[in-house]
Amino acid sequence: MESALVIGSGIAGMSSAVELAGKGVKVQLFSPFPSERSQSVMAAGGINAVLKGHEEGDSIASHIEDTLKGGRYIAGERAVRGLCEGAEDIIDHLEKIGTVFSVNESGRPDRRAFGGQSHKRTCYCGASTGKQIVSALIMEVRRFEAKGIIERKLWRFFHSALIKDGVCYGALLFNEITGKLEAYCADAVIIATGGQNKLFGKTTGSTQCDGYAAARLFMQGAKLKNLEFIQYHPTAMETYQKKMLISEAVRGEGGRLFYCEGENRVYFMEEKYGSGGNLMTRDVISREIDAVKKDVFLDISFLGRKEIERRIPEVKDTCLKYRGIDICNEPIPISPAVHFFMGGLAVHLNHETNIRNLFAIGECASMYHGANRLGGNSLLAAIYGGRVAAGEISGRRVERESINYADILEHENERLDMLRQSKSSFPVNYIRDMVADTMNRDLGIVRNREALERGISDIDYYLSVADRISYDSSVLMYANYSLKGILTLAKATLISAEFRKESRGSHFRSDYPKESKDYEASSIISYNDGKFDVCLDKESVYES
DSSP states (O other): OOEEEEEOOSHHHHHHHHHHHHTTOEEEEEESSOGGGSGGGGOOSOEEOOOTTOOTTOOHHHHHHHHHHHTTTOSOHHHHHHHHHTHHHHHHHHHHTTOOOOBOTTSSBOEEOOTTOSSOOEEOSTTOHHHHHHHHHHHHHHHHHHTTSEEEEESEEEEEEEEETTEEEEEEEEETTTTEEEEEEOSEEEEOOOOOGGGGSSOSSOTTOOSHHHHHHHHTTOOEEOTTOEEEEEEEEEOSSSEEEOOHHHHHTTOEEEEEETTEEEOHHHHHHOTTGGGSOHHHHHHHHHHHOSOEEEEOGGGOHHHHHHHOHHHHHHHHHHHOOOTTTSOEEEEEEEEEESOEEEOOTTSBOSSBTEEEOGGGEEOSOTTSOOTTHHHHHHHHHHHHHHHHHHTSOOOOOOOOHHHHHHHHHHHHHHHHHOOOSEEHHHHHHHHHHHHHHHSSSSBOHHHHHHHHHHHHHHHHHGGGEEOOTTSOHHHHHTHHHHHHHHHHHHHHHHHOOSOBTTBOBTTBOSOOGGGOSOEEEEEETTEEEEEEOTTOSSOO
16 A cells, blocks of 8 residues: 555554555654644553563563453454564664663663563653653654655544445544644555543543544444453542552552551552552452542552652652652552553454454554553553554555545535534533543443443433534534544443443453353444444454
8 A cells, every 4th residue: 555544643653654654655644732742651651571581480471371361361362462472573673763761780671560460571761651652753753754754734633534335545634723624535544542531531541532533433334342341540649630640660669559447557459469469450459449448548658769769750750749749758649540441443453443444553442452451561552553554554455446525525514614503501511521420420440230221321311412512612623523422432332331241350340240251252332323233252353
């Protein structure tokens, strides 16, 4: 293929763009904001890889098993094998393009312990790994921009794909500056728009990521997978604006979780799970914190100021800046918060969706993590998935067919003009806030049938008024036109959670508290004329 559109310019989007450009494919890279504002910058802890000189007993096979076990064995083994086998080359590449890893005495990337892993294999850049990788990739993108192979376009929001007879030929993007939609055609489209944070309001992630792209594509015929698997990070710190992530690096460096009984500290994870209790998988720790029903704290002060400032300076600065807490002397108040979405667009091993020439990578694609993601695997998956998609696109024959997008463009612009003139008693931000309340209430760490059915009923009501929302000129136009898609995604997520009548990984149902062999597969949900159909992918058509 000769051309591609990449929607989203975080680590996944930039990785795919750079790989495509390196193979001679012309790329248009779209995003609402500069890469420096992407959620990828917030990734703190590290990136997993089994490197030469690895810890005794570690191996690629061990990394594969840890990933499959963490995902409760519904992640596709072929996909996970490729991910883990490609990790060392990815670390080498990141070093070559300027990523500054923390190093050991041999000058090689140092590694720390992360939850759910049998060995230390998480390479890191202090507590700002994502920021370092983003900076390195930005320079690579600029190098290809100078050659005219990558063209970056900012202030563009995804609106919809251009699809004809099950094949994608491009996309419509909303230009926030001109207030109009623009059509772009290409041989392939890659979606790299992140997860669904804004569905839940205050999370550890960026509210730029709301799931609309996946939702709109779902309404256009793309299938979604494993939406019920939502990872709560066990250690987040409440602030006025958002929940600040307290990186797993703190527990990797020995941080201890506790609550107080009178004057005594109760190290509840260690009491129940032994010395490694603070590094259990995120779903386990989140449920244990939820069950405590007391204020929980994370203590790293015993490490000493010098080591804290050397190993996790960003965590120290964050706590001091947003809560006035000096972690060198006092513990951090924490609670679980929505952090990562294992579910998203269903993709094959080559990262193509069920719509030909439409690909998805990064957090918006359901791949590699199964029922629960291991810390350190998300950055690895973002880069690896970008490579896989780029390799498939660059080696594929061009399939051009004329598509009359002028009529589509005119029709959609007319719809936006009508939306600007709409007036009603249903302001868009009010409904968005109500959706977040519903999702947090009914799709929390522990779920049950009654809560899920109540949530579906609430979303049905919001959908019934979605076409009568009041245009709000105080927010971006994107926030107005994306509402119905986001509501549709919310309903699909609740339906998927109600469908899976078991507890597995991050999906825990009090009315079905055990894993069931009957559900040892990914869930697939499709949409047709307002109807939702969900089933299990027993044949592993979509590797996850």
